[in-house]
Amino acid sequence: MSTLQGLAADIGGTNTRLALVDNGRVLEETIVRFRNADFDTPEEAIGSYLSGTGQPACASAVIAIAAPVDGTTVRMTNHPWTCDAGRIGKVLGGAEVTFLNDFEALAYSLDSIDPARLTPIHTPKRQLRSNGTRLVVGAGTGFNAASLFPTASGIHVGTGECGHGTLAVESEAELRLWSYLAVNRGRASIERALSGSGLREIYEWHCLERGQPIAAHSPAGIADLAIAGTDAVCLAAARQWATFLGRVVGDLILSFMSLGGVVLTGGVTRSLSRFLSEPDFLTALCSKGRQSQLVSGVPVSLLEDDFAALTGCASRMPRRGRVQRLPEVTI
Structure with a gap:
Protein backbone atom coordinates (compact mmCIF):
# COMPACT_ATOMS: atom_id res chain seq x y z
CA MET A 1 0.00 0.00 0.00
CA SER A 2 1.22 3.53 -0.67
CA THR A 3 1.70 5.76 2.33
CA LEU A 4 1.75 9.52 2.44
CA GLN A 5 4.93 11.24 3.42
CA GLY A 6 4.13 11.92 7.02
CA LEU A 7 1.95 12.73 9.98
CA ALA A 8 1.52 16.13 11.63
CA ALA A 9 0.10 16.18 15.16
CA ASP A 10 -0.64 18.90 17.70
CA ILE A 11 -1.05 17.42 21.17
CA GLY A 12 -2.55 19.98 23.54
CA GLY A 13 -3.68 19.75 27.13
CA THR A 14 -7.27 18.92 26.14
CA ASN A 15 -7.34 17.95 22.46
CA THR A 16 -5.10 16.27 19.89
CA ARG A 17 -5.24 17.40 16.26
CA LEU A 18 -3.83 15.21 13.48
CA ALA A 19 -3.40 15.36 9.72
CA LEU A 20 -1.59 13.60 6.92
CA VAL A 21 1.09 15.55 5.06
CA ASP A 22 2.07 15.25 1.42
CA ASN A 23 5.34 16.90 0.40
CA GLY A 24 5.18 19.53 3.13
CA ARG A 25 1.48 20.29 2.63
CA VAL A 26 -1.25 19.46 5.15
CA LEU A 27 -4.07 17.55 3.47
CA GLU A 28 -7.02 19.43 4.94
CA GLU A 29 -9.49 16.64 4.24
CA THR A 30 -7.53 14.40 6.65
CA ILE A 31 -7.60 16.78 9.64
CA VAL A 32 -9.29 15.43 12.77
CA ARG A 33 -9.51 16.49 16.40
CA PHE A 34 -9.67 13.96 19.23
CA ARG A 35 -10.38 14.54 22.92
CA ASN A 36 -7.38 13.37 24.93
CA ALA A 37 -9.72 12.02 27.59
CA ASP A 38 -10.95 9.40 25.11
CA PHE A 39 -7.54 7.69 24.96
CA ASP A 40 -5.12 6.32 27.55
CA THR A 41 -1.97 7.21 25.59
CA PRO A 42 -0.93 9.35 22.62
CA GLU A 43 0.02 6.15 20.79
CA GLU A 44 -3.56 4.92 21.14
CA ALA A 45 -4.90 8.18 19.70
CA ILE A 46 -2.47 8.09 16.77
CA GLY A 47 -3.19 4.42 16.11
CA SER A 48 -6.92 5.14 16.04
CA TYR A 49 -6.31 7.96 13.58
CA LEU A 50 -4.25 5.76 11.25
CA SER A 51 -6.95 3.10 11.30
CA GLY A 52 -9.60 5.66 10.46
CA THR A 53 -7.66 7.05 7.51
CA GLY A 54 -6.60 3.68 6.14
CA GLN A 55 -2.90 4.54 6.45
CA PRO A 56 -0.90 1.67 7.97
CA ALA A 57 2.30 3.67 8.38
CA CYS A 58 3.99 7.01 7.75
CA ALA A 59 7.52 7.79 6.67
CA SER A 60 7.99 10.56 9.23
CA ALA A 61 6.11 12.52 11.86
CA VAL A 62 6.46 15.97 13.38
CA ILE A 63 4.51 16.32 16.59
CA ALA A 64 3.85 19.54 18.49
CA ILE A 65 3.41 19.06 22.24
CA ALA A 66 2.15 21.46 24.90
CA ALA A 67 5.23 21.05 27.08
CA PRO A 68 8.93 21.88 27.18
CA VAL A 69 10.65 19.67 24.60
CA ASP A 70 14.09 18.32 25.48
CA GLY A 71 14.91 14.99 23.95
CA THR A 72 12.79 12.10 22.74
CA THR A 73 10.59 11.69 25.81
CA VAL A 74 8.29 14.55 26.83
CA ARG A 75 6.03 14.65 29.87
CA MET A 76 3.09 16.96 29.25
CA THR A 77 2.50 19.91 31.58
CA ASN A 78 -1.31 19.99 31.75
CA HIS A 79 -2.14 16.35 30.97
CA PRO A 80 -0.88 13.02 32.36
CA TRP A 81 0.37 11.73 29.00
CA THR A 82 4.05 11.13 28.29
CA CYS A 83 5.07 11.29 24.63
CA ASP A 84 7.86 8.89 23.67
CA ALA A 85 9.30 9.16 20.16
CA GLY A 86 10.27 5.49 20.07
CA ARG A 87 6.82 4.20 21.00
CA ILE A 88 5.07 6.60 18.62
CA GLY A 89 7.49 5.65 15.85
CA LYS A 90 6.55 1.99 16.23
CA VAL A 91 2.84 2.82 15.90
CA LEU A 92 3.71 4.67 12.70
CA GLY A 93 5.55 1.69 11.24
CA GLY A 94 9.08 2.73 12.14
CA ALA A 95 8.74 6.41 11.24
CA GLU A 96 11.26 9.05 12.22
CA VAL A 97 9.55 11.20 14.88
CA THR A 98 10.45 14.80 15.69
CA PHE A 99 8.99 16.72 18.64
CA LEU A 100 8.35 20.48 18.72
CA ASN A 101 6.88 22.69 21.40
CA ASP A 102 3.32 23.55 20.34
CA PHE A 103 4.06 27.28 20.13
CA GLU A 104 7.24 26.58 18.21
CA ALA A 105 5.01 24.91 15.61
CA LEU A 106 2.60 27.86 15.66
CA ALA A 107 5.48 30.27 15.05
CA TYR A 108 6.67 28.21 12.08
CA SER A 109 3.15 28.46 10.64
CA LEU A 110 3.13 32.28 10.55
CA ASP A 111 4.55 32.54 7.03
CA SER A 112 1.85 30.23 5.68
CA ILE A 113 -1.27 31.64 7.35
CA ASP A 305 -7.57 28.81 12.80
CA ASP A 306 -7.50 26.01 15.34
CA PHE A 307 -5.20 23.83 13.20
CA ALA A 308 -2.36 26.23 12.35
CA ALA A 309 0.19 24.25 14.40
CA LEU A 310 -0.26 21.37 11.95
CA THR A 311 0.95 23.65 9.16
CA GLY A 312 3.98 24.53 11.27
CA CYS A 313 4.70 20.84 11.83
CA ALA A 314 4.40 20.14 8.11
CA SER A 315 6.91 22.89 7.33
CA ARG A 316 9.53 21.10 9.45
CA MET A 317 8.98 17.69 7.89
CA PRO A 318 11.57 16.13 5.57
CA ARG A 319 10.40 16.17 1.96
CA ARG A 320 11.06 12.86 0.33
CA GLY A 321 8.84 13.00 -2.74
CA ARG A 322 5.09 13.06 -3.02
CA VAL A 323 4.42 9.41 -2.26
CA GLN A 324 6.59 6.74 -0.72
CA ARG A 325 6.08 3.02 -1.06
CA LEU A 326 6.39 1.16 2.21
CA PRO A 327 5.52 -2.42 3.07
CA GLU A 328 2.17 -2.98 4.70
CA VAL A 329 2.37 -2.94 8.47
CA THR A 330 -0.01 -4.61 10.89
CA ILE A 331 -0.68 -2.45 13.95
Whole structure:
Protein backbone atom coordinates (compact mmCIF):
# COMPACT_ATOMS: atom_id res chain seq x y z
CA MET A 1 0.00 0.00 0.00
CA SER A 2 1.22 3.53 -0.67
CA THR A 3 1.70 5.76 2.33
CA LEU A 4 1.75 9.52 2.44
CA GLN A 5 4.93 11.24 3.42
CA GLY A 6 4.13 11.92 7.02
CA LEU A 7 1.95 12.73 9.98
CA ALA A 8 1.52 16.13 11.63
CA ALA A 9 0.10 16.18 15.16
CA ASP A 10 -0.64 18.90 17.70
CA ILE A 11 -1.05 17.42 21.17
CA GLY A 12 -2.55 19.98 23.54
CA GLY A 13 -3.68 19.75 27.13
CA THR A 14 -7.27 18.92 26.14
CA ASN A 15 -7.34 17.95 22.46
CA THR A 16 -5.10 16.27 19.89
CA ARG A 17 -5.24 17.40 16.26
CA LEU A 18 -3.83 15.21 13.48
CA ALA A 19 -3.40 15.36 9.72
CA LEU A 20 -1.59 13.60 6.92
CA VAL A 21 1.09 15.55 5.06
CA ASP A 22 2.07 15.25 1.42
CA ASN A 23 5.34 16.90 0.40
CA GLY A 24 5.18 19.53 3.13
CA ARG A 25 1.48 20.29 2.63
CA VAL A 26 -1.25 19.46 5.15
CA LEU A 27 -4.07 17.55 3.47
CA GLU A 28 -7.02 19.43 4.94
CA GLU A 29 -9.49 16.64 4.24
CA THR A 30 -7.53 14.40 6.65
CA ILE A 31 -7.60 16.78 9.64
CA VAL A 32 -9.29 15.43 12.77
CA ARG A 33 -9.51 16.49 16.40
CA PHE A 34 -9.67 13.96 19.23
CA ARG A 35 -10.38 14.54 22.92
CA ASN A 36 -7.38 13.37 24.93
CA ALA A 37 -9.72 12.02 27.59
CA ASP A 38 -10.95 9.40 25.11
CA PHE A 39 -7.54 7.69 24.96
CA ASP A 40 -5.12 6.32 27.55
CA THR A 41 -1.97 7.21 25.59
CA PRO A 42 -0.93 9.35 22.62
CA GLU A 43 0.02 6.15 20.79
CA GLU A 44 -3.56 4.92 21.14
CA ALA A 45 -4.90 8.18 19.70
CA ILE A 46 -2.47 8.09 16.77
CA GLY A 47 -3.19 4.42 16.11
CA SER A 48 -6.92 5.14 16.04
CA TYR A 49 -6.31 7.96 13.58
CA LEU A 50 -4.25 5.76 11.25
CA SER A 51 -6.95 3.10 11.30
CA GLY A 52 -9.60 5.66 10.46
CA THR A 53 -7.66 7.05 7.51
CA GLY A 54 -6.60 3.68 6.14
CA GLN A 55 -2.90 4.54 6.45
CA PRO A 56 -0.90 1.67 7.97
CA ALA A 57 2.30 3.67 8.38
CA CYS A 58 3.99 7.01 7.75
CA ALA A 59 7.52 7.79 6.67
CA SER A 60 7.99 10.56 9.23
CA ALA A 61 6.11 12.52 11.86
CA VAL A 62 6.46 15.97 13.38
CA ILE A 63 4.51 16.32 16.59
CA ALA A 64 3.85 19.54 18.49
CA ILE A 65 3.41 19.06 22.24
CA ALA A 66 2.15 21.46 24.90
CA ALA A 67 5.23 21.05 27.08
CA PRO A 68 8.93 21.88 27.18
CA VAL A 69 10.65 19.67 24.60
CA ASP A 70 14.09 18.32 25.48
CA GLY A 71 14.91 14.99 23.95
CA THR A 72 12.79 12.10 22.74
CA THR A 73 10.59 11.69 25.81
CA VAL A 74 8.29 14.55 26.83
CA ARG A 75 6.03 14.65 29.87
CA MET A 76 3.09 16.96 29.25
CA THR A 77 2.50 19.91 31.58
CA ASN A 78 -1.31 19.99 31.75
CA HIS A 79 -2.14 16.35 30.97
CA PRO A 80 -0.88 13.02 32.36
CA TRP A 81 0.37 11.73 29.00
CA THR A 82 4.05 11.13 28.29
CA CYS A 83 5.07 11.29 24.63
CA ASP A 84 7.86 8.89 23.67
CA ALA A 85 9.30 9.16 20.16
CA GLY A 86 10.27 5.49 20.07
CA ARG A 87 6.82 4.20 21.00
CA ILE A 88 5.07 6.60 18.62
CA GLY A 89 7.49 5.65 15.85
CA LYS A 90 6.55 1.99 16.23
CA VAL A 91 2.84 2.82 15.90
CA LEU A 92 3.71 4.67 12.70
CA GLY A 93 5.55 1.69 11.24
CA GLY A 94 9.08 2.73 12.14
CA ALA A 95 8.74 6.41 11.24
CA GLU A 96 11.26 9.05 12.22
CA VAL A 97 9.55 11.20 14.88
CA THR A 98 10.45 14.80 15.69
CA PHE A 99 8.99 16.72 18.64
CA LEU A 100 8.35 20.48 18.72
CA ASN A 101 6.88 22.69 21.40
CA ASP A 102 3.32 23.55 20.34
CA PHE A 103 4.06 27.28 20.13
CA GLU A 104 7.24 26.58 18.21
CA ALA A 105 5.01 24.91 15.61
CA LEU A 106 2.60 27.86 15.66
CA ALA A 107 5.48 30.27 15.05
CA TYR A 108 6.67 28.21 12.08
CA SER A 109 3.15 28.46 10.64
CA LEU A 110 3.13 32.28 10.55
CA ASP A 111 4.55 32.54 7.03
CA SER A 112 1.85 30.23 5.68
CA ILE A 113 -1.27 31.64 7.35
CA ASP A 114 -4.13 32.65 5.08
CA PRO A 115 -4.60 36.42 5.71
CA ALA A 116 -8.37 35.84 5.61
CA ARG A 117 -8.02 33.94 8.88
CA LEU A 118 -6.46 36.92 10.69
CA THR A 119 -8.81 39.41 12.35
CA PRO A 120 -7.20 42.79 13.18
CA ILE A 121 -7.39 43.66 16.88
CA HIS A 122 -5.07 46.66 17.05
CA THR A 123 -4.02 48.59 13.96
CA PRO A 124 -1.53 51.33 14.89
CA LYS A 125 -2.12 54.86 13.68
CA ARG A 126 1.60 54.96 12.98
CA GLN A 127 3.23 51.57 12.64
CA LEU A 128 6.88 51.27 13.53
CA ARG A 129 9.38 50.12 10.95
CA SER A 130 9.27 46.35 11.23
CA ASN A 131 12.39 44.47 12.27
CA GLY A 132 10.80 41.27 10.97
CA THR A 133 10.31 39.73 14.40
CA ARG A 134 6.82 38.42 15.04
CA LEU A 135 5.20 36.93 18.10
CA VAL A 136 2.47 34.33 18.55
CA VAL A 137 0.71 34.31 21.93
CA GLY A 138 -2.11 32.08 23.07
CA ALA A 139 -4.28 30.92 25.95
CA GLY A 140 -6.21 27.67 26.06
CA THR A 141 -5.67 24.86 28.55
CA GLY A 142 -2.42 26.71 29.29
CA PHE A 143 -0.55 29.80 28.10
CA ASN A 144 2.61 30.33 26.07
CA ALA A 145 4.29 32.40 23.36
CA ALA A 146 7.00 32.06 20.73
CA SER A 147 8.83 34.45 18.42
CA LEU A 148 9.73 34.13 14.75
CA PHE A 149 12.64 36.26 13.60
CA PRO A 150 14.79 36.47 10.48
CA THR A 151 18.49 35.66 10.42
CA ALA A 152 21.09 35.61 7.66
CA SER A 153 20.55 31.86 7.31
CA GLY A 154 16.74 31.96 7.35
CA ILE A 155 13.98 32.18 9.93
CA HIS A 156 14.54 31.17 13.52
CA VAL A 157 12.01 30.45 16.26
CA GLY A 158 12.54 31.27 19.92
CA THR A 159 10.40 29.44 22.46
CA GLY A 160 9.95 29.56 26.19
CA GLU A 161 7.53 28.64 28.95
CA CYS A 162 6.03 32.10 29.24
CA GLY A 163 2.95 30.96 31.13
CA HIS A 164 5.05 30.03 34.13
CA GLY A 165 6.35 33.53 34.75
CA THR A 166 4.79 35.42 37.65
CA LEU A 167 1.57 37.34 36.97
CA ALA A 168 1.95 41.12 37.32
CA VAL A 169 -0.75 43.20 39.03
CA GLU A 170 -1.28 46.97 39.14
CA SER A 171 -3.98 47.64 41.76
CA GLU A 172 -5.04 46.60 45.25
CA ALA A 173 -8.01 44.71 43.82
CA GLU A 174 -5.74 42.81 41.44
CA LEU A 175 -3.42 42.02 44.34
CA ARG A 176 -6.36 40.44 46.18
CA LEU A 177 -7.14 38.43 43.05
CA TRP A 178 -3.46 37.45 42.75
CA SER A 179 -3.55 36.18 46.35
CA TYR A 180 -6.65 34.13 45.57
CA LEU A 181 -4.96 32.55 42.56
CA ALA A 182 -1.87 31.85 44.68
CA VAL A 183 -3.68 29.90 47.42
CA ASN A 184 -1.84 26.60 48.08
CA ARG A 185 0.55 27.41 45.20
CA GLY A 186 2.96 29.91 46.71
CA ARG A 187 2.47 32.39 43.87
CA ALA A 188 0.20 33.16 40.92
CA SER A 189 1.71 32.41 37.54
CA ILE A 190 0.54 33.95 34.27
CA GLU A 191 -1.06 30.64 33.32
CA ARG A 192 -3.08 30.56 36.55
CA ALA A 193 -5.03 33.50 35.13
CA LEU A 194 -4.66 33.21 31.37
CA SER A 195 -6.17 29.79 30.73
CA GLY A 196 -9.58 28.18 30.81
CA SER A 197 -9.22 27.22 34.46
CA GLY A 198 -7.87 30.71 35.14
CA LEU A 199 -11.02 32.33 33.73
CA ARG A 200 -13.03 30.11 36.05
CA GLU A 201 -10.96 31.14 39.10
CA ILE A 202 -11.20 34.83 38.17
CA TYR A 203 -14.97 34.37 38.03
CA GLU A 204 -14.97 32.69 41.46
CA TRP A 205 -12.99 35.57 42.96
CA HIS A 206 -15.39 38.16 41.55
CA CYS A 207 -18.30 36.23 43.08
CA LEU A 208 -16.59 36.24 46.48
CA GLU A 209 -15.76 39.95 46.21
CA ARG A 210 -19.43 40.72 45.55
CA GLY A 211 -20.76 38.31 48.16
CA GLN A 212 -22.57 36.27 45.52
CA PRO A 213 -22.87 32.48 45.31
CA ILE A 214 -20.49 30.78 42.91
CA ALA A 215 -22.39 29.12 40.08
CA ALA A 216 -21.11 25.96 38.39
CA HIS A 217 -20.29 27.69 35.10
CA SER A 218 -17.64 26.17 32.86
CA PRO A 219 -15.06 28.51 31.28
CA ALA A 220 -17.04 28.29 28.03
CA GLY A 221 -20.23 29.11 29.91
CA ILE A 222 -18.61 32.12 31.56
CA ALA A 223 -17.47 33.38 28.16
CA ASP A 224 -20.93 32.89 26.65
CA LEU A 225 -22.68 34.74 29.49
CA ALA A 226 -20.12 37.55 29.34
CA ILE A 227 -20.63 37.99 25.60
CA ALA A 228 -24.42 37.94 26.05
CA GLY A 229 -24.08 40.57 28.78
CA THR A 230 -26.63 38.77 30.95
CA ASP A 231 -24.38 38.08 33.95
CA ALA A 232 -22.51 40.99 35.53
CA VAL A 233 -19.99 38.75 37.31
CA CYS A 234 -19.12 36.83 34.14
CA LEU A 235 -18.75 40.15 32.35
CA ALA A 236 -16.37 41.44 35.04
CA ALA A 237 -14.35 38.21 34.89
CA ALA A 238 -14.03 38.41 31.11
CA ARG A 239 -12.87 42.02 31.24
CA GLN A 240 -10.35 41.23 33.97
CA TRP A 241 -9.06 38.32 31.89
CA ALA A 242 -8.69 40.60 28.87
CA THR A 243 -6.82 43.15 31.01
CA PHE A 244 -4.32 40.52 32.13
CA LEU A 245 -3.89 39.31 28.55
CA GLY A 246 -3.23 42.82 27.26
CA ARG A 247 -0.66 43.48 29.99
CA VAL A 248 1.18 40.22 29.36
CA VAL A 249 1.17 40.67 25.57
CA GLY A 250 2.61 44.17 25.98
CA ASP A 251 5.34 42.80 28.23
CA LEU A 252 6.16 40.09 25.69
CA ILE A 253 6.38 42.66 22.88
CA LEU A 254 9.05 44.44 24.91
CA SER A 255 10.82 41.18 25.79
CA PHE A 256 11.01 39.92 22.19
CA MET A 257 10.99 43.35 20.44
CA SER A 258 8.42 41.86 18.08
CA LEU A 259 7.91 44.97 15.94
CA GLY A 260 6.62 42.84 13.06
CA GLY A 261 3.37 42.15 14.87
CA VAL A 262 1.60 39.87 17.30
CA VAL A 263 -0.76 37.01 16.45
CA LEU A 264 -3.13 35.89 19.21
CA THR A 265 -4.42 32.33 19.27
CA GLY A 266 -5.88 29.72 21.59
CA GLY A 267 -9.38 28.51 22.33
CA VAL A 268 -10.00 30.75 25.34
CA THR A 269 -8.57 33.78 23.54
CA ARG A 270 -10.96 33.22 20.64
CA SER A 271 -13.93 32.64 22.96
CA LEU A 272 -13.35 36.10 24.47
CA SER A 273 -12.44 37.83 21.20
CA ARG A 274 -15.14 40.46 21.65
CA PHE A 275 -13.29 41.85 24.66
CA LEU A 276 -10.00 42.21 22.80
CA SER A 277 -11.26 45.31 20.99
CA GLU A 278 -12.45 46.96 24.21
CA PRO A 279 -10.44 49.45 26.31
CA ASP A 280 -9.56 46.90 29.02
CA PHE A 281 -7.33 44.91 26.67
CA LEU A 282 -5.99 47.77 24.56
CA THR A 283 -5.15 50.06 27.49
CA ALA A 284 -3.33 47.28 29.32
CA LEU A 285 -1.50 46.36 26.11
CA CYS A 286 -0.16 49.84 25.43
CA SER A 287 0.39 51.20 28.97
CA LYS A 288 4.12 50.60 29.18
CA GLY A 289 5.45 53.86 30.60
CA ARG A 290 8.30 55.30 28.56
CA GLN A 291 7.87 52.53 25.98
CA SER A 292 4.11 53.01 25.48
CA GLN A 293 4.62 54.57 22.06
CA LEU A 294 6.76 51.65 20.93
CA VAL A 295 4.20 49.04 22.00
CA SER A 296 1.34 51.08 20.54
CA GLY A 297 3.04 50.88 17.14
CA VAL A 298 2.88 47.08 16.95
CA PRO A 299 -0.10 45.54 15.10
CA VAL A 300 -2.07 42.79 16.85
CA SER A 301 -4.37 40.28 15.16
CA LEU A 302 -6.39 37.21 16.15
CA LEU A 303 -5.86 33.91 14.34
CA GLU A 304 -9.15 32.18 13.52
CA ASP A 305 -7.57 28.81 12.80
CA ASP A 306 -7.50 26.01 15.34
CA PHE A 307 -5.20 23.83 13.20
CA ALA A 308 -2.36 26.23 12.35
CA ALA A 309 0.19 24.25 14.40
CA LEU A 310 -0.26 21.37 11.95
CA THR A 311 0.95 23.65 9.16
CA GLY A 312 3.98 24.53 11.27
CA CYS A 313 4.70 20.84 11.83
CA ALA A 314 4.40 20.14 8.11
CA SER A 315 6.91 22.89 7.33
CA ARG A 316 9.53 21.10 9.45
CA MET A 317 8.98 17.69 7.89
CA PRO A 318 11.57 16.13 5.57
CA ARG A 319 10.40 16.17 1.96
CA ARG A 320 11.06 12.86 0.33
CA GLY A 321 8.84 13.00 -2.74
CA ARG A 322 5.09 13.06 -3.02
CA VAL A 323 4.42 9.41 -2.26
CA GLN A 324 6.59 6.74 -0.72
CA ARG A 325 6.08 3.02 -1.06
CA LEU A 326 6.39 1.16 2.21
CA PRO A 327 5.52 -2.42 3.07
CA GLU A 328 2.17 -2.98 4.70
CA VAL A 329 2.37 -2.94 8.47
CA THR A 330 -0.01 -4.61 10.89
CA ILE A 331 -0.68 -2.45 13.95
